Amino acid sequence: MQKVLFIDRDGTIIREPDDFQVDLLEKLRFLPGVITNLAKVARETDFVIVMVTNQDGLGTESFPETAFHPAQNFVIQTLADEGIEFADVFVDRTFPHENAPTRKPGTAMLTKYLTGEYDLANSYVIGDRPTDVELARNLGSKAIYIRNPSFPLEGDDAQPRVELAQQRAERRAHDARADQDDVTLAGCHRQRSTGEGLVDARRPRAR
Ligand SMILES: [Mg+2]
Secondary structure, rough: OOOEEEEEEEEEEEEEOOOOOOOOOOOOOOOOOHHHHHHHHHHHOEEEEEEEOOOOOOOOOOOOOOHHHHHHHHHHHHHHHOOOOOOEEEEEEOOOOOOOOOOOOHHHOHHOOOOEEEEEEHHHEEEOOOHHHHHHHHHHOOEEEEOOOOOOOOHHHOOOOOHHHHHHHHHHHHHHHHHHHHHHHHHHHHHHOOOOOOOOOOOOOOO
């Protein structure tokens, strides 16, 4: 089964401008290393590469199609020239308040990939917002989150896996210590009841 790399555009492939809208060629800048590394992925792995992007209000007065396509075509063409071909490019045009099922983290645009013919468990979503991580969860895939101070992850998602593993280990160690204390206290209790004197086994004995 084929694995898929679902990749976000703004903030992931290209820089996201302060007004969140790439509607002029002058606003278009590739993020460092993206072309080189995506080319490597395309050349050396068998992932199907798919772009999934939310473009708020595309086609409305606030973001006309004619403002979107020059930059979008430039991105697609530049990447294609480096051997990076998108199997599909999905663009959602809704605003967040519309809560459209097509808008990330919704999967309604991606039904083609939900038929069981793709290895979603070993697929990835790469993006710079919690909604990209949420999309991965909704697909049953893994997420690679590109740190974005304006849209940080929250809760367990916010912590690198290694920190979570560390915390789990600390919790286990704490639980083990608590169990030990129970045993020690039980031992003290027994000693008291047999009249042998109370010894706090947690303190080193004086020699
Ligand atoms: Mg983004």
